[in-house]
Structures are given as C-alpha cells and as structure tokens.
Amino acid sequence: MPAYKRILLKLSGEALMGDDAYGINRSTIVRMVREVQEITQLGCEVAVVIGGGNIFRGVAGGSVGMDRATADYMGMLATVMNALALADTMRQEGMTARVMSAIGIDQVVEPYVRPKALQYLEEGKVVVFAGGTGNPFFTTDTAAALRGAEMGAEIMLKATKVDGVYTADPKKDPNATRYPSLTFDEAIIQNLQVLDATAFALCRDQKLPIKVFSIFKPGALKRVVMGEDEGTLVHV
Numbered sequence: 504m505p506a507y508k509r510i511l512l513k514l515s516g517e518a519l520m521g522d523d524a525y526g527i528n529r530s531t532i533v534r535m536v537r538e539v540q541e542i543t544q545l546g547c548e549v550a551v552v553i554g555g556g557n558i559f560r561g562v563a564g565g566s567v568g569m570d571r572a573t574a575d576y577m578g579m580l581a582t583v584m585n586a587l588a589l590a591d592t593m594r595q596e597g598m599t600a601r602v603m604s605a606i607g608i609d610q611v612v613e614p615y616v617r618p619k620a621l622q623y624l625e626e627g628k629v630v631v632f633a634g635g636t637g638n639p640f641f642t643t644d645t646a647a648a649l650r651g652a653e654m655g656a657e658i659m660l661k662a663t664k665v666d667g668v669y670t671a672d673p674k675k676d677p678n679a680t681r682y683p684s685l686t687f688d689e690a691i692i693q694n695l696q697v698l699d700a701t702a703f704a705l706c707r708d709q710k711l712p713i714k715v716f717s718i719f720k721p722g723a724l725k726r727v728v729m730g731e732d733e734g735t736l737v738h739v
C-alpha cells in the first residue's frame with residue numbers, strides 16, 4: 504500500500520536532460536516515466552509540475568539584457584515543451600496523461616481548470632502542469648506548491664540530483680550527513696535551502712509536507728511513495 508493517495512511530483516527540467524548539456528535526453532525521460540508509472544500502478548494519484556531549466560531560464564535571459572518578464576515567459580513556454588515531451592512519453596509507455604497549462608496556448612494544450620484537473624486525477628490519469636504559475640518572477644517550485652495545495656496532494660515530492668537535504672554540501676564536505684526529516688522551522692533556523700523562499704513559505708502556510716529525494720537513484724521514487732526512509736522529509 505502506498506503511504507499517500509495523491510502526490511504532487513516536481514520534476515526540474517534538468518531531470519529530463521540526463522548527461523546532456525541541453526534539452527531532453529530520450530533514455531532519461533523514458534526511465535523517469537517508468538518510475539512514475541510504477542507508482543501509479545501502486546494506486547497513487549500523480550500530479551506533475553515540470554520545470555523548464557533544461558531549455559530556458561528567465562534569469563539567463565535577464566543576464567544577457569532581456570527584459571526579465573519577457574525572459575520568464577520564454578521560461579514558461581519551455582515548461583510547455585517539456586510537458587508535451589513528458590506526456591507523449593507517458594502515452595508511449597501505455598499511461599494516460601493530460602497536460603494543462605497555466606498560460607493560454609489552447610491549440611497545443613488545454614488550459615488549467617482546477618475541477619477538471621481534480622477529475623482527471625480521480626480517474627487515475629496523470630496530470631502534467633505546464634506553464635508554471637502563469638506569472639513571471641515565479642518558479643516552477645512555487646507552481647508545485649500551488650498546484651499541490653490546490654489538488655489536495657498529501658505531499659510534494661521534490662525530485663533533485665541529491666538524495667535529500669544535507670548538513671553541508673555532500674560534494675564538498677565528506678562529513679556531511681543527510682537529515683531524514685526536519686521541520687519547516689528547523690530548515691529556516693539552519694538556513695537550509697529546500698525550495699526557493701516563495702515556494703517554501705506556501706508549503707509551510709498550507710502545511711504541505713515536502714520530500715526531497717533523488718530522481719537519479721533508481722527506485723527512490725517508489726520507496727518515497729511507500730513511506731520508506733528515503734530522502735528528507737520537511738514537515739510542520
């Protein structure tokens with residue numbers, strides 16, 4: 504039995520990139536989708552928020568002199584591309600997925616409508632949320648917190664490269680240890696960067712727990728969903 508009935512999975516654009524320098528790596532996206540498929544087969548309802556950093560980030564545009572808001576809209580469009588790739592791979596793997604976008608792009612994907620998204624989840628379809636929050640100056644982590652709260656997800660699973668939150672950077676400090684769990688307040692006091700400040704505040708206000716885990720570790724997603732000791736849990 505999975506520990507959660509409904510989860511919000513935040514996948515960064517980088518998660519689709521594999522070892523490539525840019526874009527979407529075929530074998531990586533297939534592996535990712537199979538991990539998600541495994542948890543749907545456990546009976547877990549899955550909503551996904553996908554990032555866009557493998558294609559474009561607003562800060563990158565801003566740093567080369569573009570208007571920041573315009574660059575952020577480019578970033579949001581990048582998430583739509585990733586969502587299309589993700590849903591297409593899901594379909595090829597025999598899953599049923601729906602993409603919903605926070606920015607109007609109706610010829611390509613359907614718009615985000617909360618009751619419809621809830622219905623899809625109840626029907627066992629995977630919902631991929633594209634376009635972030637639909638607003639510049641936000642991140643897809645914030646979109647994940649927002650959609651997680653809106654969908655009534657029991658937890659937000661933040662897929663990263665590192666398998667949890669550490670006392671120090673494990674790449675630099677050999678004595679760094681992983682926190683199995685910590686509270687929101689402990690994360691603030693110890694200045695641990697779990698999510699960006701806006702996303703973190705939203706999760707904390709809405710009492711939406713966060714689990715940070717590595718998507719590059721085979722089987723980790725399933726272990727998280729089964730409630731096993733994997734990654735770091737941030738709770739109230």
Ligand code: UDP
Nearest residue numbers: 516554555556560561575578635636642643
């Ligand atoms: N973005 C935005 N508003 C949002 C979500 C995303 O403007 O609500 C833009 C922003 O420019 C960001 C880019 O989309 O840099 C890609 O999202 P993000 O950096 O969160 O992707 P990830 O790091 O998860 O791949």
